[in-house]
Amino acid sequence: MTWRPRLIALDIDGTLTPVGSNDMAPAVKAAIARAADHSTHVVLCTGRSLIGTTPIAAQLPVKRTLCSNGAVWWDPIANEVTKRTTFDPGPTIKALQALLTDVVFAVEQTGVGNLSLGSFLPGDLWGVTSEVTFEEMAATPTPRLVMRWLDHTPAELSFAVRELELPGVEWSVDHTEAWLTAVPADISKGAELDELAAQLGVPPEDALAIGDGANDVEMLRWAGLGVAMGQAPEHVKAAADEVAPTVLEDGAAVVLNRYFP
Template sequence: MRPERASEPHGDWRPQLVALDIDGTLLKWVDGQSDPYETIPTVVHDAVQRVLDAGSHVVLASGRSPHGMTRIADMLALHRDPDERLWIVASNGAVILRYPPVEVVHEETFDARPAVEAVLREHPKALVAVEERAVGGYRVNRHFPEGELSGEMILTEVDEIVAKPVSRVIIRDPAATADDFVELAARLGLHGTDYVVGWTAWLDLSPVGVSKASGLQRVASELGVDRADTLAIGDGRNDIEMLRWAGRGVAMGQAVEEVRAAADAVTVPVHEDGAAVELSRWFPA
């Protein structure tokens, strides 16, 4: 159920918490390629700074692992108060951390073996990865295309990759399409897990009931902020629950229709700095 404030909040409404996706929202990256990559546009950086100037909280919420998010927090200069660490929602809500320094304060894990085996029966050449936090990278059965994973890739047999409970599994088939994976996931059911299909044939597996929304709910409770006073901006299928959860959920202009339909409003695409456009509505220059 959505909170009362939605597409057109009251005239005096201003978000107390702003939840931001990263890839395709803050960064001009959609399909695994960018030019240049991991560059925060000045207009986006400045808009985020105005949110902080107003005393509102900014929380990054991404499918990325923690080590792939902290440098974005640094680039945005989110950490101002040395006595108060940031909250970050990583791994599509399965990992919640404080930063700096990195401290995982909550993690949800699950047995991914049955779901991984089911997908590999259909896509035996698919790539599989799980986060390896100790080295700031991933354990993978084969190397992913350059730029798709951050940090070191450690070659590991699939049986070992899923031998223990994990917070998130990535399955990628460069020879397939996103529609192939949407159909596959729906057909298999993937019992015991939740899943999200990315822009390409990229499948994120996570514990049942875990999403960016569940992670943000924990953070909002810690901060004493109601979901009705939250603005969330995102572009991917893994943002759908977050956009529905927030008092105002805004989809980026390049988002697929499924994501746009879940949002209260749609801003312009990432290549037109849609996040800054939306933030400037509530935090003008």
């Protein structure tokens, strides 16, 4: 019998859309719709906050969404947050400030936007952003903290934090911007998908995951078939079972069309 995934976990930025965009190619939307028509569980699994995820979910037949690298579970049908895991951001901010200068921070206010410490670049953050003091930010438990290192490259940030230890959080560095994301300890796309799949009665070997970033590595390793996008960094490709064409070549659709023609 030919294998077909019973659960499909999809990253957004760099997988379904160009980074930071809400525009999906028609071929990608059509391929996801065909998969959903086969009673396959389609799950958006993204580093985006909830408010950044909603414009994508609105375009797709998805019933389950893991936002903020899995720290926020959202049911698009009921428009309800079903699980939210938080941490206290103060110690993480202090550790990063001690290592780097010219950094700005934001913590997610789920469904609203962000509190920021310093000014981000236009288009960096989803939703309403309010600037606050360190004390105000440190007193706000959050599912997701982001940091941008202004006027630096992703490679410079990766090198600067190569020996960094941030107790109490899971963190990753973006490969397209000098941007670090931190979420609560033991939260990752892979761990949260494992919990969700168990609830749905789907074993990992029946799951397909597609992603392109460092925060997708656990998800790609967890799934029975983990697929990295063609433009992904080499360490992400190494964690995958295969490599698809790039996002600009509708790589996610190419993979899904194999199982849902």
